[in-house]
Amino acid sequence: MPRMTHVPAPGSAPVWRMLTTQTTFETRLLLRNGEQLLLTAVIPVVLLALLTAVPVFDTAGYDRVDFLVPGILALTVMSTAFTSLAIATGYERRYGVLKRLAVSPLPRWALLLSKALTVLVIEALQVTLVGGLGLALGWQPRGSILAVAALLIAGTLAFAGLALLMAGTLRAEATLAAANLVYLLLLVLGGVVIPFDQLPGWLAAGAGVTPTGALADGLRSVLADGGGVPWGDIGILTAWSAVGLAAAARWFRWE
Amino acid sequence: MSRAVEIAALTKRYGDTTAVTGLDLTVERGTITSLLGPNGAGKTTTVECCVGFRRPDSGTVRVLGLDPRRDGSRLRPRIGVMLQEGAGLYPGSRAAELIAHLARLHASPLDVPTLVERLGLGEAGKTPIRRLSGGQRQRVALAAALVGRPELVFLDEPTAGLDPQMRRSVWELLGDLRADGVTVVLTTHLIDEAEQLSDDVAIVDRGRLVARGSPLELTKQDESTVQFTGPPRMGLESLRQALPESSTVDESAPGRYVVRGQVTPQLLATVTSWCAAHDVMPEGLQVGRRSLEDVVLELTGRRTQ
Numbered sequence: 355m356p357r358m359t360h361v362p363a364p365g366s367a368p369v370w371r372m373l374t375t376q377t378t379f380e381t382r383l384l385l386r387n388g389e390q391l392l393l394t395a396v397i398p399v400v401l402l403a404l405l406t407a408v409p410v411f412d413t414a415g416y417d418r419v420d421f422l423v424p425g426i427l428a429l430t431v432m433s434t435a436f437t438s439l440a441i442a443t444g445y446e447r448r449y450g451v452l453k454r455l456a457v458s459p460l461p462r463w464a465l466l467l468s469k470a471l472t473v474l475v476i477e478a479l480q481v482t483l484v485g486g487l488g489l490a491l492g493w494q495p496r497g498s499i500l501a502v503a504a505l506l507i508a509g510t511l512a513f514a515g516l517a518l519l520m521a522g523t524l525r526a527e528a529t530l531a532a533a534n535l536v537y538l539l540l541l542v543l544g545g546v547v548i549p550f551d552q553l554p555g556w557l558a559a560g561a562g563v564t565p566t567g568a569l570a571d572g573l574r575s576v577l578a579d580g581g582g583v584p585w586g587d588i589g590i591l592t593a594w595s596a597v598g599l600a601a602a603a604r605w606f607r608w609e
Numbered sequence: 610m611s612r613a614v615e616i617a618a619l620t621k622r623y624g625d626t627t628a629v630t631g632l633d634l635t636v637e638r639g640t641i642t643s644l645l646g647p648n649g650a651g652k653t654t655t656v657e658c659c660v661g662f663r664r665p666d667s668g669t670v671r672v673l674g675l676d677p678r679r680d681g682s683r684l685r686p687r688i689g690v691m692l693q694e695g696a697g698l699y700p701g702s703r704a705a706e707l708i709a710h711l712a713r714l715h716a717s718p719l720d721v722p723t724l725v726e727r728l729g730l731g732e733a734g735k736t737p738i739r740r741l742s743g744g745q746r747q748r749v750a751l752a753a754a755l756v757g758r759p760e761l762v763f764l765d766e767p768t769a770g771l772d773p774q775m776r777r778s779v780w781e782l783l784g785d786l787r788a789d790g791v792t793v794v795l796t797t798h799l800i801d802e803a804e805q806l807s808d809d810v811a812i813v814d815r816g817r818l819v820a821r822g823s824p825l826e827l828t829k830q831d832e833s834t835v836q837f838t839g840p841p842r843m844g845l846e847s848l849r850q851a852l853p854e855s856s857t858v859d860e861s862a863p864g865r866y867v868v869r870g871q872v873t874p875q876l877l878a879t880v881t882s883w884c885a886a887h888d889v890m891p892e893g894l895q896v897g898r899r900s901l902e903d904v905v906l907e908l909t910g911r912r913t914q
Binding site: 375454 | 698701714
């Protein structure tokens with residue numbers, strides 16, 4: 355074999371190329387991961403199809419599909435920006451991936467921005483999937499698309515802060531267990547498929563201020579009721595973002 | 610041009626444990642330098658201070674003339690780093706895919722297929738990293754350190770867990786790097802690796818630099834040995850009398866004889882004539898200089914492996 359040259363030619367790629375290559379790479383790894391796909395695609399799609407077809411829960415006076423799509427959209431944001439991000443980041447930290455990237459030319463801010471972009475790309479795919487299935491099942495969305503976008507972004511930031519806080523402070527196994535447990539609890543209690551008015555009053559009040567509860571409630575008030583921007587829910591999500599991101603910035607450990 | 614690495618009085622503690630104490634080290638450009646020492650000697654901590662993972666408690670570290678903590682963003686594109694045990698690889702990524710990804714973070718990287726082939730990862734390149742063997746992972750990590758065409762590479766135990774053939778191949782590769790002007794700093798607890806590969810060996814023990822020099826300089830000394838085997842318990846008195854006064858002869862183990870002193874052709878002739886007179890065939894007759902292993906043992910009081 356011809357000997358290859360190692361004559362030094364150091365230098366980093368332009369920052370836009372580092373950002374796009376890192377985002378593409380992380381997106382590809384996520385889309386290939388079976389467990390993550392179960393969480394981000396299979397469960398939401400199956401729940402939407404099943405619960406639309408079979409009247410398991412009362413849907414608070416809405417058409418079943420009109421009630422379910424906003425809840426399932428909240429679930430997809432939680433699955434990607436919280437559960438999946440927490441687990442992936444926790445294991446990257448555990449396997450020294452974050453440490454290794456810290457000596458690559460990729461700046462730390464660019465790594466974080468790539469992770470944010472990756473989450474948004476996956477969410478866009480999920481919204482297309484869930485929205486498309488909803489429309490096929492007779493969903494009739496209302497309200498302003500800008501209000502929906504604002505809610506999705508506020509929800510993403512709220513979940514991402516909490517995900518990074520967990521991934522950066524707990525052991526990878528603990529993050530895996532806790533992230534799945536929270537996913538399951540908020541799937542049941544977070545207004546995703548069961549209306550809050552079916553929960554005991556004290557529980558409904560608590561569930562309403564969780565990120566999932568606020569996001570589901572906000573999305574439903576826009577998409578199902580045709581309401582304006584739900585500032586109360588956006589406020590709750592923004593408060594979670596502030597607390598989660600500040601705590602993550604303070605306590606996140608890279609190795 | 611600044612030196613590749615200049616470390617002065619580096620001290621690093623973790624809680625109550627002092628990992629490195631007052632360590633001085635310089636590495637000239639275009640050389641291979643080995644940090645040799647037992648596990649826990651402070652080799653990895655020293656490297657981690659050089660690449661900016663750790664902030665020294667005291668002392669200064671300059672790499673390519675830059676402070677790794679303050680000027681990290683200017684330093685990182687110019688160095689390649691391999692972590693211990695090939696850590697830091699995305700487990701879900703395929704080997705070649707990961708190397709190609711890292712290549713795209715650099716301005717003018719190596720050709721990825723050639724590099725993958727060179728490290729014997731042809732087939733393994735398509736396999737997810739979590740399913741590779743330890744040795745294959747090591748090689749992926751090495752490729753990841755080299756792909757950006759760095760001026761200086763830090764390799765933490767680059768050949769640990771490799772089979773002898775692969776180890777040879779990596780040594781050859783590191784020789785190629787040096788020939789092309791890349792500076793290599795590696796850690797190892799393998800004495801033969803340090804001896805055969807390096808221009809300079811820095812022996813580290815309990816956080817301190819205990820010796821420093823080329824393998825030849827470290828093993829050079831006036832005294833050498835003549836060793837041979839024969840029947841056990843030969844009477845050595847007559848040989849002692851025949852040898853110059855400054856030398857000694859001992860039976861180090863039953864049937865194994867060691868003459869120490871200034872070994873000259875005359876001395877060797879004295880030994881063989883004595884053997885001939887006693888009708889003894891000096892099997893495995895060997896004239897030896899001190900090995901690097903003897904030096905390490907003498908300096909650290911323990912073996913590195």
